[in-house]
Amino acid sequence: MALLxxxxxxxxxxxxxxVSGATLLAKAGQVTGLIGPNGAGKTTLFNVINGIQDPTAGSVSIDGENVTHLAPHKRAQRGVARTFQRLELFSSLTVRDNIRVAAELAMLTNVSSTVEKLIVRVGLTDVADRTAGDLPTGSARLVEIARALATKPKLLLLDEPASGLSDIESEHLGSLLRSLADEGLGVLLVEHDMDLVMRVCDHIFVLDLGEIIADGPPAEVRQNPRVLEAYLGAS
Amino acid sequence: MQELLTFTIIGLSTGAIYAVVASGLVVTYTTSGIFNLAHGATGMLAAFTYWQLRFDWDLPAPIALFLTLFVLAPLFGILTERVVMRGLQGTTEVVRLSVTVALFAFMIGLANWIWPSDSSREAFLKFFEGNSVAIGGINVSWHRIITFGCAILVAIVLRIVLYKTRMGVAMRAVVDDRSLTELNGARPDRVSMFAWAISASLAALAGILLAGEQQLNIEPLVLLVINAYAAAIIGRLKNLPLTFFGAALLGLLDAYYLAYSDSSWFPQSFFGFSLSGVRASIPTIILFVALLARPQSRLRAGVTRFREESRVPQWSTAILGAVTLITITIGISGMLTRANTLLLLNGFTFAIVALSLVPLTGYAGQMSLAPLTFAGLGAIAMAKLPGNGNLLTFVAAILIVAVVGAIVALPALRLTGIYLALSTAAFAVLVSKLVFNQRQTFQTGNIAVPVLDVPFVDIGSPRSRLILASVAFSILGLLVVSVRRSRLGRRFIALKDSPAAAATLGMNLTRTKVIAFAMSAGIGACAGALAGDKVSPQHYDFTQSLPVVLLAVVGGVGTVGGAFFGGILLGGNSILASVVPSLKNLAKVLPGTIGITLGRNPNGAALQTAESFRSLQSRWGLISFAGLGAIVIWALTAADVLSHWSFFVTGVVWFLAVTPNLAAIVDSTHRTRRNSTILYLAAGLVLCGGVDWSTALDVTGQRLVAVVILVAVIGLGAQRMIENEPRVHKDSPDVLGLDRSFTGEEIEQAERELRVSI
Amino acid sequence: MNQPILELRHIRAGYGAIEVMHDISFAIEPGQVVALLGPNGAGKSTTIKVVSGLLRPSSGQLVVAGRDVTGASADALSRAGVCTIPEGRGIFPNLTVRENLVMATFSGRSLEQIEHDAYRRFPRLAERRTQLAGTMSGGEQQMLSLARALAVDPAVLLIDELSMGLAPKIVSELYEQVARIASEGVSILVVEQFARTVLGVADWAIVMSHGVVQVSGPADEIGEEALTSAYLGDRSDP
Incomplete structure (x- = not known):
């Protein structure tokens, strides 16, 4: 059964x-890519998946349970976490407290150790005590990821996590995503950095004008003429 | 039938006035996104201006009207936009609302100052006073006909301006997309200036029409705006025809209530509660219903946000602050006259009420315009519950009000921002009109709140009540600090910073908001329950809440110190007004004037002051030195070397001018500069202590002014002398390199920090 | 050689502490159509914001027809003949079609002239003149924003992502219009992700990524290979 x-x-x-009739699925232990040109409806679809936006029609299921009309916080309790394309940090809290709020909301028993482990794992040790609003984009994106991970999710939705990251940072991000998937987490990744997408994704869905126009493994999607057309326009 | 028709005409003409006011509100809200709470006050000021021109200076009505409506009011509107509102782009909703509250307070102060209430002044006559025409057998005064005509004219003119002129189209375009308007070559700033000018004219027209009906009184004219809020909300703050419909509805309901509430079939009470306040609360009830009928505000990601200062308060600082506050209060309480003690007590009450806004507004980012209402409920609960003021009664009173706060908040929580603030305002007005006027609450216009019965301590004298108030503030302040440091406090901040992210991480937003409201109501209730004296409902009126909110925001609503600062400032202001008649008028406009500058320092004044003390952090030697100095000053006073006023002056200078500079003096490496600064400060202190301020200046107000000047001269002077030191200024690495490229040295340093070089 | 109608000299710009354009320089000759291509986050839209005056560059110079206009406001630049169709839809959705054209009169031309030009070019807009612009289809909305932009007879036209969210057929129709406008001698700077479509219209192409100009050259010399690697990643990558 698919996770999502x-x-x-x-x-x-x-x-x-x-979005006009998009169907896709994501499995646990895999990184699933969702790509498409600007305005294709990717962020809207994300908002539907985690409950910020009610769909006009259609359904969303997590682990076989229909969650289409559940409030965002209830979906979080069922293991959905996300990051935002336009950063949504708790900008007046420190980096550590950002992550801590999330761990506390997930009712973890070992909040402090989870937070400290995540800070190290995501690579935020040097900025852990800085106010989140002061961070450069690269670190801020990492805080969003760490914060989402602190809720111990089953499904992680990442909305353009690599934008604003340097090449080295985005390489690190790639290996982080791979290792998360290897631990059994399901990742749904919206990203424009195609190098990253092609490198880390197990399966890719291509959204154009609100519809899924293709899906498959990275190498296949890259050769698909419909995908090239969606990106480059008709020749 | 005749009666129905008569009251329909009355209702429609009242509705016409509401429509004119509300349309002005809509025009500014849609073009600049600022909900102008001071809109009614503008109308009030205009009505007074018209009275001045027409009845005091005897100008002919057309000239007076022309000057008020088409010259002075638009000028005032333009000035408001230019000086106050333009600076508010990119600030939080709380700051924007507070600035209009400030404007409101400023205008009321101004009107009180220029036109003190005076029964002998010329009457404000209606247009064509005494003349009426018969329509269908009913006599209708010319004034009503003119009122009605004006509303229709306004509707037509607004329609033409908004749809047929280029400026009007641009006004609507700004609402859609401000930067696209710019790309089209229109100047959005001019467009909003035009909108504010129109809006002020409309307020002026309504004010003049209403003054003709109800005479020239500040309060009804100002509160006119509540009716307008209701009409504007019915029009969803953008739809003018719906707004006019809402206004007519309000006018008619009011008139019909007036017509039939005396009928025998009309209920006069409800389970023993008098319904006499219902008429006055019709607009508020409609406002409340219209607000609740709004669709649930949707979570939105990507809303532009502004960073406000929010450091986690340290226990050491908080405890030190609490101990200092209590010590100082005990120290000075013996020297104050009874009247001044009561006034300072009043300041502490305001401080506690302002403190109730810290978790709610400062931490959780929810605006409330009703903090004093909960204090009023707390006072009633304390007085009515059995136990005559023992601790158990006190705790029960707080808990009851907290529950009320939570219940009341529940329906309002579907709303955010301005709509939430308005619903709290509606709640405040409803409680004033329907609860506080009951026989069961304030039966004779006031009730005696028992003094808190603390075991083993006798609290009865104003002095001991003052000390109790300082202890209460300290305990509540520590409680608020502990909340900020807890899991709940982090949740509050998360809710304020990004509701969308908080929800997606699993936060139940409604529950978190209800907790914040209950906590705030509970703290507010303390202020009422500690009143320990006779109180009257006027103390807890909605209009009284506004200055508290304002000064809490001015002081800095994000910190306990800010709340204290704001509360004392408000209390101090009334000290100023009551003790020094010569400064009374200044005191009237002071809170408003301070608040208007808020757009430039949105974090509040207390934070700035606190910032100057930050240099003392963890430097116990310096802190003890400061404390030692205070003890010396106090001892000198106790030994009668210093008079009480000299003690006050010296103490304030010591704390606010000398102490913040101590660290800089000790750290200074420039020997001559350091010595001269020490000399300068010592001389300043000796001067302050040497003069016998009680006799040198014979008015309290002058002494207060002297304190302010001395603090400024001595403190800033010392800072200047020290600050000429070369400072090691470290640029943030993110910012460096933007305005200029890195130098080789900086690259080297960056590499060292990043550990990429060997 | 002619003086360039628009020139960017060593422009750096960004938001707060984040610099998005790193030392960008290029020029547009009168009558030229220049395509600005590149993946998301390359700094294309920021470039448009700087040229239209919505964003002040932190350093460098913006020159229009030989005049240094660095730091001029958007409304001033608009009246000086720099016309912008911003990202998304460059229209006011709650105004009627006609009122949208009224907004164009701030450029100084009369409404009659503007309406005449607009309806001649896009007859479909004449039918919808009293309709609210927001209720029209995406393609019609873009027609309106093109019409509005052209009605003011600009010296330079800036177009940001004309195609966003539109079906390919409509996009090609819109670009036929752009080609016609270009043939009338208007200089155009167009940002577009549909590279193939726009390259048919453009004389010159600039490929940006990570805030710097990667490739710049005549439009017909930009290879498919370079584009694919800019958009979909480098093939040589593992």
Missing amino acids: YVDQIMVRFGGVMA
Whole structure:
């Protein structure tokens, strides 16, 4: 059974159809990529998956349970965590407290040790006591990831985690994602850094104009003429 | 039938006034995103101005009208936009609201100052006073007909301006997309100036029309705006036709209530509670209902946010602060006259009320305009519960009010920002009109709140109550600090910083907000329960809450110190007003004036002051030295070397001017400069102590002014002398390299820090 | 050689502490259509913001028709003939089509002229003149923003992601219009992710990534290979 099953999701904003019948799934222990040109509806789909946006039609299931109309915090309790493309840090708390709030919300018993382990694992040791709002984008993205991980999720949704990262940082991010998947976490990754996507993803879905136009392993998707067309336009 | 028709006409003409006010509110809100709480006050000021021109200076009505509506009011609007509102782009909703509260306080102060209430002044006549025409057998005064005509004219003119002129189209365009308006070559700043000018004119028109009906009184004119809020919310703050409809509805309901509430079939009480306050609360009830009918505000990611200072308070600092506060209070309490003790006590009460906003507004980011209402409820509970003020009664009173706070907050929690703030305002007005006027609460206009019965201590004299208040503030302050340092406090901050992220991490936002409201209500209740004296409902009125909110934000609502600062400032202001008649007028406009500058220092004044003490952190030697100095000053006073006023002056100078500079003096490496600074400070202190301020200046106000000047001169002077030292200034590595490229040395340093070089 | 109509000289710009454009220089000759290409986060939209005056560069110079206009406000630049169709839809959704054109009159031309030009170019807009712009289809909305931009007779037209969220067929139609505008002698700087589509129209192409210009050259010489690697990653990568 798939960890996440998104079935025929439609989202309409006024006269505009942002997502029109997208279906995709993500498995535990895999990094699933969701790519597509700007305005394809990727962030909207993310918002639907974690409950910030109600879909016009369609359903979302986590571990076989239909969660389409659950509030975001209830989905978090069922193991969904996410990061935001436009950073949503608790900017007046320190980095450590950002992660700590998340661990506390997840009712972990060993909050402190979880937080400290995550700080080391994600590589935030040097900035742990700085106020999150003062961080450069690269570290801020890492804080978002660490914060999401602190809730001990089953499914991690990452919305452009590599934007604003240097090449070295994004390489580190790649290996972090791989190792998380190897531990059994399901990762759904929206990303524009194609080097990263092609390197870490097990399976890729391509969203264009609100529809999934292709899916498959990275090498296959890269050769797909429909994908090239979606990105480069008709020749 | 005749009666129904009469009251329909009355209702529609009242509604017409509401419509004019509300449309002005909508115009500024849509174009600049600022909900102008001071809109009614603008109308009030204009009504007074018109009265001045027309009835005091006897100008002909058309000229007076023209000057008020088309010259002075638009000028005032433009000035407001230019000086106050333009600086507010990119600030938080709390700051924006507070600034309009400040403007509100400023205008009321100004009106009180220029036109003190005076029964002998010329009457404010209606247009064509005494003339009426018969319509369908009913006599309708010309004033009403003009009022009605004005509303229709306003509707038509607004329609034409907004839809047929280029400026109007641009006003609507700014709402859609401000930067695109700029890309089109329109100047958004001019557009908002125009909007504020129109809005002020509309407020002025409504104010003049209403003053004709109800005479020239500040309060009804100012509160006119509540009716306008209700109409504007019915119009969802953007739809003018709906707003007009809402206004008509309000006017009619009011008129029909007036018509039929005396009928025998109309209920006069409800389970023993008098319904006499219902008429006055109709607009508020409608406001509340209209607010609750709004769709649940959706979580949004990617909202631009602003960073506010929020350091975790340290236990050591907090305890030191509490001990210092109690010590100082005990120290000076013996020297104060009874009247001054009571006034300072008042300041402490305000400080506790301001403190109730710290967890709610400062930490959790939820705006409340009703902090004093909970204090009022606390006072009632303390007085009515059995036990005559023992500790158990006190705790029960607090708990009851906290529960009320949570219950009341529950429906309001679907709302955010301005809508939440307005619903708390509506709650405050409702409680004032429906609860505080009951026989069961304030039966004779006031109730006696028993003094808290603390075991083994006799509290009865104002002095002991003052000390009790300082202890209570300290305990509550420590409690708030402990909340900030706890899991709950982190959740509050998370809720404020990013509701979207908090929810996706598993936070139940509603529950967190309810806890914040209950906590705030509980702390507010303490202030009421500790009143220990006769109190009247006026103390806890909505209009009284506004200055408290304002000064809490001015002081810095994110910190306990800020709340204290704000509360004492408000109390001190009333000291100033009551003790020194010559400064009374200044005192009236002072809170407003301070608040208007808020846009420039959104973190509050207390934080700035606290920042100057930060240099003393963990330097126990210096802290003991400061304490020693205070003891010396106190001892000199006790030995009658210093008079009480000289003690006060010296003490303030010591704490606010000398102490913050101690660290800089000790750290200074420049020997001559250090010595001269020490000399300068010592001379300043000797001067302060040497003068017998009680006789040198014979008015308290002048002495207070002297304190402020001395602190500024001595403190800033010392800082200047020391600050000329070359400072090691370290640029943040993120910022470096933006305005200029790195130098070789910096690259080397960066590499060392990053450990990439060998 | 002609004086360039628009020139960026060593522009650096960003948001707060984050620099997004690192020393960008390029120029547009009168009548030229320049395509600015590159993956997301390359700094293309920031470049448009700087040129249109919405974002002040931290250093460098912006020169329009020989005049240094660095730091001029967006409304001033707009009146000086730099016309922008911003990312998303460059229209006011709650104004009618006609009112959207009224907004263009801040450039100094009369409404009659603007309406005449707009409806001649896009007859479909004439049919919808009293309709709220936000209720039109995506393609029609972009027509309106093109019409509005052209009606003011700009010296330089800046177009940011005209194609976003539109079907390929509509995108090609819109670019036919852009080509026609170009043939009338308007200089155009166009940011686009549909590289193939825009390269058919452009004279010159600039490929940006990570805030610097990677490749710059005549549009027909930009190879498919270079584009694919810029957008979908380098093939040689493991």
